[in-house]
Amino acid sequence: MVKIGVSSLKTGFSDELEFDFQEKWSYLGTASAKLPVVAPVRVQGKVTNTGKSMLVEGKVVTALQLTCDRCLAAYKFPLKVYLQEEYVVNSDPAQAGSRDELEAENLRLYKGEIIDLQPAVEEALTIALPMKSLCHEDCRGLCPRCGQNFNEAQCQCETETVDPRLAVLGKLLSPKEGES
Ligand SMILES: [Zn+2]
Ligand SMILES: [Zn+2]
Secondary structure, three states, X not given: OOEEEOHHHHOOOOOEEEEEEEEOOOEEEOOOOEEEEOOOEEEEEEEXXXXXXXXXXXXXXXXXXXXXXXXXXXXXXXXXXXXXXXXXXXXXXXXXOOHHHHHHOOEEEEEOOEEEOHHHHHHHHHHOOOOOOOOOOOOOOEOOOOOOEOOOOOOOOOOOOOOHHHHHHHHHHOOOOOOO
C-alpha cells in the first residue's frame, strides 16, 4: 500500500513533505486483466499543504509484463507516469455527501493523517497502458495456419496470398470433399 503520513503538514510544522518509496507488487489489476508487475514500483514526489488541500506531485516508475497482440509473446513494458492529485480530508459531512462534486473537481479524499496513494497510482499506470500491445513496433506476428512465430523463423506453409474474391471462386471450382 502506497501511503503517506501527512500529520507534520497538518500541524503546520512544514508545508512540504517529500516522499520516495519502493514497493513490490505482484500485479496491476485493470478492468480486463491482471498484468504482472515485473519491477519494483517506485513512487517519488512531494506533498504540499496548499491550505485548501494536500497537493501530491510526483512520478511512478515500474515495468509491467504485457502480451503482444500480434505474436502473443510476453514482453517487458517499462512505465514512467506522472502524478498530480489533490486530496481533501474526509471529515466534512458536506464534502462526503457530494462525491459527484469531488469527482468534477478531480479531488480525492483522505482520512485522518494518512493519504493512500494506491488508487491514484493504479489509475495512472492503467491510463498509461498502450491501446495496442506490441512486443516490437514491427512485430511480424504468427502464421495463421500453423502458428509459427514469424519473428523467430519462417514456416513451411504456402505463403501465397489469395485474393478473397478468387478464394471464393476456387471453392466453387474445386470438388467438394466428403460428398459422393
Ligand atoms: Zn509480437
Ligand atoms: Zn505456417
